[in-house]
Amino acid sequence: MFSICVRDHFMIAHSFSGEVFGPAQKLHGATYVVDVEFRRRELDPDGIVVDIGRAGDGVRAVLAALNFRNLDDEPAFRGKNTTTEFLALVIHERIATKIAAGELGAHASGLASLRVTLHESHVAWASYEGALGR
Amino acid sequence: MFSICVRDHFMIAHSFSGEVFGPAQKLHGATYVVDVEFRRRELDPDGIVVDIGRAGDGVRAVLAALNFRNLDDEPAFRGKNTTTEFLALVIHERIATKIAAGELGAHASGLASLRVTLHESHVAWASYEGALGR
Amino acid sequence: MFSICVRDHFMIAHSFSGEVFGPAQKLHGATYVVDVEFRRRELDPDGIVVDIGRAGDGVRAVLAALNFRNLDDEPAFRGKNTTTEFLALVIHERIATKIAAGELGAHASGLASLRVTLHESHVAWASYEGALGR
Amino acid sequence: MFSICVRDHFMIAHSFSGEVFGPAQKLHGATYVVDVEFRRRELDPDGIVVDIGRAGDGVRAVLAALNFRNLDDEPAFRGKNTTTEFLALVIHERIATKIAAGELGAHASGLASLRVTLHESHVAWASYEGALGR
């Protein structure tokens, strides 16, 4: 299995509901340093996993729609705790949608899976990994 | 698959038996920077993989039982080479025991697997990854 | 010159006033990974720069007073932009106060200076460095 | 599954053919920081995954054959784009050959798989992972 991975980041405010979150129930924030790993069984005709320029642009566009926001005010997350693991899934879905729409190039339809990792500090990260398309 | 990971560290002395270990047969030591990754197929009712506060406390407790020790003197490791990969397994088993005992919360019983990685320097690490019982 | 440095972090929400801040004028947030470097010309009678246990506790206490907050609501920062460089200065002052009060041990009065660095992402950090005592 | 990983690096010049590579079609270069992860289901009789000294020597030898080269001039890569993901595969094959030849020790025949990761900057990496021997 081949992979390529690109790193970018976004910065948001949010709060959580539920006793399990302790002091994080208050409005606070985070920088998420995001690694998006694209996986593919065989290289495409150009000898690559995916066009890394387009992949980086796609990741940047997905993160730009979250960056500099208070996630508590986002209609898309109404009634949801925007935990690090949940945000990893959201980003996975949004990049998968771009791939399906051909925005990462025609060969990107051959990608097997995607792993999205969000580093929230030097001592904690979360990720979601799942298959692409069919 | 969802993951969350917490990082902590411990510092020990030890020596190894066997020619394959070369100069490491002498008493020396190491700092191990430890990443414990908790994996789960679906998020729990709170929208998380595991309570990260309890997970961090559990990891800290397991490492505290090793920290500032000479592992050559530990009865638990009599006759064993406490290599990095062996210690990854030991920490995996001890955290798995805490999960089974409910110390990481009731929902932690839904965790699928655990990966424990020990960084011994900027150029070497070892890990053990295994499923969690039922 | 000798130094020791300890690393910790905190997570906050805030917004900025002024056109220069662009999209960061909206409520957003950040994880700050903080390095506090303590400097001293000669080692103290114990052969150290400062008691690293007390130093780490002092840093943790200073960061705990900021962690999981919306800095826009903090009376101490009324009318101020809580930029990364400004927060580095604030943390510098608060640790200096603890040192002057003897909370980092009697020998800590011999510290020469302090450098506080806040990493806000994998591509940006800010710091404040200044002398201690008189 | 147990793993150990060793890190090393090499520095090369090269250029790419194909519009998808944009400005990278010109002669340029890269530092690749390489992580080679050796995987094994059970520890060997010495309680290790592989002799880390021999593993590091094997990786160093494989990278030395690429280091300080213009890859456009290497007969082995004639007609190939030496992309990061392609080079990960090349290094995987060359280390696998050394393992098969017994150069990493007799017990290395019990290794299950190998993952080779090449970090080309602080924001991009590629890897190839595949099974070993039979």
Add this chain to the structure above:
Amino acid sequence: MFSICVRDHFMIAHSFSGEVFGPAQKLHGATYVVDVEFRRRELDPDGIVVDIGRAGDGVRAVLAALNFRNLDDEPAFRGKNTTTEFLALVIHERIATKIAAGELGAHASGLASLRVTLHESHVAWASYEGALGR
């Protein structure tokens, strides 16, 4: 003293002249991960060291003029060894020129000094630090 630092990178080919460079006399290449630290005695009227958006754009522009090049072919470096420390000086001068020209904003004239660090691998870096204008 206050600092802010931004990180970016560029990828080049080059070779060196002189026996001291050993195998690096052959055409090879490097990724340089670049940290540019801007220093200032007092914060500017906006409470910042420099507009981090403009600073990042300035650094990107300076690195773009080097990126994806064979430095052996650059007229500006004729007869020079483009060592890591030399390139740190070149980048320092080019950013200083932009500051003097007002490209980093009017307040940037109050910057005291600049430190440019080029990481060429996980085990080596070089830097140049010098005062700015008058």
Add this chain to the structure above:
Amino acid sequence: MFSICVRDHFMIAHSFSGEVFGPAQKLHGATYVVDVEFRRRELDPDGIVVDIGRAGDGVRAVLAALNFRNLDDEPAFRGKNTTTEFLALVIHERIATKIAAGELGAHASGLASLRVTLHESHVAWASYEGALGR
């Protein structure tokens, strides 16, 4: 001021005397990841700070004399606490001696100062910085 820095590591056992060290009074150990920064006002006739090959060899030799030891048994450290900051000074002195003896090349006599940093974990480091003789 120009700098180049090389990174290496060593692994030791030791214990400390004095209540201030708490649990570290017991025999334990550490991995020290060491950064040695060589500083020079002007580049030498080869356009470099120091021959990085010789510098790396010098650092490796100094660390090899400490690596895989129990520092409590070293005559050189009798009656001393081998704290991280103390070891930074020791390594500084030993490299300075090599420079004075010409082992890093004839031009190395033009080096201005040396900073030695020992990372003992992901959250703590210590350093010693001092001028080089004449």
